[in-house]
Amino acid sequence: MKFLAEYRDPKVAHRLLDEIRSAVTRPWVIMEICGGQTHAIVRNGIDELLPTEIELVHGPGCPVCVTSLELIEKAQAIASIPDLIFVSFGDMLRVPGGRKDLLTVRSEGADIRAVYSPLEALKIAKEHPDRQVVFFAVGFETTAPNTAMLVAQAAREGVGNLSLLVSHVLVPPAMTALLDSPRNRVQAYLAAGHVCTVMGWQQYEPIARKYSVPIIVTGFEPLDLLSGILSAVRQLEAGDANVENRYARMVSREGNRTAQQQVGEVFEICDRAWRGIGVIPRSGLRLREKYQAFDAERRFAAIDLQVAESPDCISGVILQGLKKPAECPHFGKRCTPSIPLGATMVSSEGACAAYYLYHRSQPRVKD
Amino acid sequence: MSDSPPEPIDLADCPLPIAPHDTIQMGHGAGGRMTQSLISRLFRWAFDNEALNKLDDMAVVPLDGSKLSVSTDSFVVDPIFFPGGDIGELAVYGTVNDVAMAGARPVYLTAAFIIEEGLPLTDLTRVVISMRDAARRCDVTIITGDTKVVPKGKGDKLFITTTGIGVVTHPHTISGSNLQPGDKIILSGSIAEHGMAVLSKREGMRFEIPVESDAANLHPLVCPLVRTFGAGIHAMRDATRGGVAAVLNEFAAGSKVGIRIQEQAIPILPAVASACGMLGLDPLYVANEGKMLLSVAADRADQILTMMRAHPLGKNAAIIGDVVAGSAGLVSMQTLLGSWRIVDVPLSEQLPRIC
Numbered sequence: 206m207k208f209l210a211e212y213r214d215p216k217v218a219h220r221l222l223d224e225i226r227s228a229v230t231r232p233w234v235i236m237e238i239c240g241g242q243t244h245a246i247v248r249n250g251i252d253e254l255l256p257t258e259i260e261l262v263h264g265p266g267c268p269v270c271v272t273s274l275e276l277i278e279k280a281q282a283i284a285s286i287p288d289l290i291f292v293s294f295g296d297m298l299r300v301p302g303g304r305k306d307l308l309t310v311r312s313e314g315a316d317i318r319a320v321y322s323p324l325e326a327l328k329i330a331k332e333h334p335d336r337q338v339v340f341f342a343v344g345f346e347t348t349a350p351n352t353a354m355l356v357a358q359a360a361r362e363g364v365g366n367l368s369l370l371v372s373h374v375l376v377p378p379a380m381t382a383l384l385d386s387p388r389n390r391v392q393a394y395l396a397a398g399h400v401c402t403v404m405g406w407q408q409y410e411p412i413a414r415k416y417s418v419p420i421i422v423t424g425f426e427p428l429d430l431l432s433g434i435l436s437a438v439r440q441l442e443a444g445d446a447n448v449e450n451r452y453a454r455m456v457s458r459e460g461n462r463t464a465q466q467q468v469g470e471v472f473e474i475c476d477r478a479w480r481g482i483g484v485i486p487r488s489g490l491r492l493r494e495k496y497q498a499f500d501a502e503r504r505f506a507a508i509d510l511q512v513a514e515s516p517d518c519i520s521g522v523i524l525q526g527l528k529k530p531a532e533c534p535h536f537g538k539r540c541t542p543s544i545p546l547g548a549t550m551v552s553s554e555g556a557c558a559a560y561y562l563y564h565r566s567q568p569r570v571k572d
Numbered sequence: 573m574s575d576s577p578p579e580p581i582d583l584a585d586c587p588l589p590i591a592p593h594d595t596i597q598m599g600h601g602a603g604g605r606m607t608q609s610l611i612s613r614l615f616r617w618a619f620d621n622e623a624l625n626k627l628d629d630m631a632v633v634p635l636d637g638s639k640l641s642v643s644t645d646s647f648v649v650d651p652i653f654f655p656g657g658d659i660g661e662l663a664v665y666g667t668v669n670d671v672a673m674a675g676a677r678p679v680y681l682t683a684a685f686i687i688e689e690g691l692p693l694t695d696l697t698r699v700v701i702s703m704r705d706a707a708r709r710c711d712v713t714i715i716t717g718d719t720k721v722v723p724k725g726k727g728d729k730l731f732i733t734t735t736g737i738g739v740v741t742h743p744h745t746i747s748g749s750n751l752q753p754g755d756k757i758i759l760s761g762s763i764a765e766h767g768m769a770v771l772s773k774r775e776g777m778r779f780e781i782p783v784e785s786d787a788a789n790l791h792p793l794v795c796p797l798v799r800t801f802g803a804g805i806h807a808m809r810d811a812t813r814g815g816v817a818a819v820l821n822e823f824a825a826g827s828k829v830g831i832r833i834q835e836q837a838i839p840i841l842p843a844v845a846s847a848c849g850m851l852g853l854d855p856l857y858v859a860n861e862g863k864m865l866l867s868v869a870a871d872r873a874d875q876i877l878t879m880m881r882a883h884p885l886g887k888n889a890a891i892i893g894d895v896v897a898g899s900a901g902l903v904s905m906q907t908l909l910g911s912w913r914i915v916d917v918p919l920s921e922q923l924p925r926i927c
Contacts, residue, residue, distance in 0.1 A: 241852075251911070
């Protein structure tokens, strides 16, 4: 296990901040893609330490936040089927649907289990051969290889009582969708380091070229984030638009080929609805025909859904970097992590939750 | 005792129906905001009295000229055996520590067992022996108890409730409602070890964290402190469920003061910090079972720290912050980078059932 202290060194951090200050001459808007980066930025107060010219806007890289309301409702409906075991990452349990969340469904009697790894769903399925087990497969390219492994292994072992509700999403199509929007403000991206460990950074090269945006592969510790921001500022100031890897200890250009092959074997690309944003073409993964037997949406097709998003939640605008959480009139009032109006207030990667937890009011800290 | 049903007016007055949930959620038992809301809106409303309303983990009450410290706690940890301890040891230390946090000498314990049908007798024996040994180490006597068995599937192996009674012989007020502006906040050692040790043994966790639970009897650390520094110690609390963040927020809210801490001053083992990072957990919210927080008079803080560090249970103790007037109830932390952020009350379950 790699220790983290060297990526949190305050002296180096302040040197990087000095370099950022001396590099910047005018305002720039930089988007960090990943919700994990948003939380790290706000938790460490990095946004407050940056020169005022640099505005960080928070991207859609929170799989929990962008899972469509329809799939959340479908998950609740499937989880409520008697005798079924519904398996999910913990974060998904608190995401509000139209009327309630999965935790409420659990307290009403459903057997819903939080896991850290998709393969636990296989174990549960084998322990309960007489019960249907459904795994809520949520996540970006980072978690897709684990889901693919679950499907491949279940197929190999002939585990018939397991199926998946698949909501996997892909990052690059969302990045281009934001850049294509007439309201786009983003001038440079900090690409999500974890996603790049799997996918590499080749796929960003055409995006950087076509849209003339610098894309910096960035990690999650304070020094990772600061050096990513510094690279972005230097490129913006110089008029460059290259892909640059500032997370080299984890990421290579090609990424993890084995994991990519595993995903390609099990999944194919499809259009996917993103909560708050809408359908983005070719931005999701679905099971290939060969693995359709594991598709929970097919297995439990006869489910009647009524879907209605809270009209008061502006998470879609926040996920596109057009507004900050505190600009929402309901932020911290009607909408808190206890009673979230939308998914961005829920997840450990949601931007509203980050602001609520760490930034809600400026602490009066001076003596 | 009356068995008559509650008057209708009681139910009409009950403030709970305006809560966001109309059933009990896991978060109501997790020691965070939801637990606080349940306690203040239902239990405090219903049982309303001076001792309870202080909302300390123990109550200090007068009895025939002496003062008693009384605490009760239920233990539902899963798994019941974990690196560095088990549910039996936890049930003794947890309650003894709560009693001791009033500066009391723990004397007696009671123990109630709710056992799931089918529990191997060898497991129960192991737990009971572990309780016996822990009680001996704490110099407390388990004087009475209760045994109930529930059908298989209606419980989870073993739940234990212990009640502790201790004697308070000092005249000082040591309470979460007694922090004073200017106080220093002392943390007795490195954090998040119990929670991470238990988590590493959870079904499905795919890595081992080289850390053991810190479960320990804190009375030997507390006793000489209270005897020597008495009025200089304003508040003490062991940082169990909800971690350091929960206790600091309870302190700040209970005393209507602000608390400022320094991230770099907080002791944590590198392996624990890394494991928390990997799992996306904030170590400030992870449970401990042998660590405590103190709020002490500034002019005694260095002496208190020196005495704590001389004891094995406090060898990594550190001053992590101070208490300020104003910004009542707000806990803020200066990050490693020098910026400030809020340390909020934990909302609900970060890790289920670890104490």
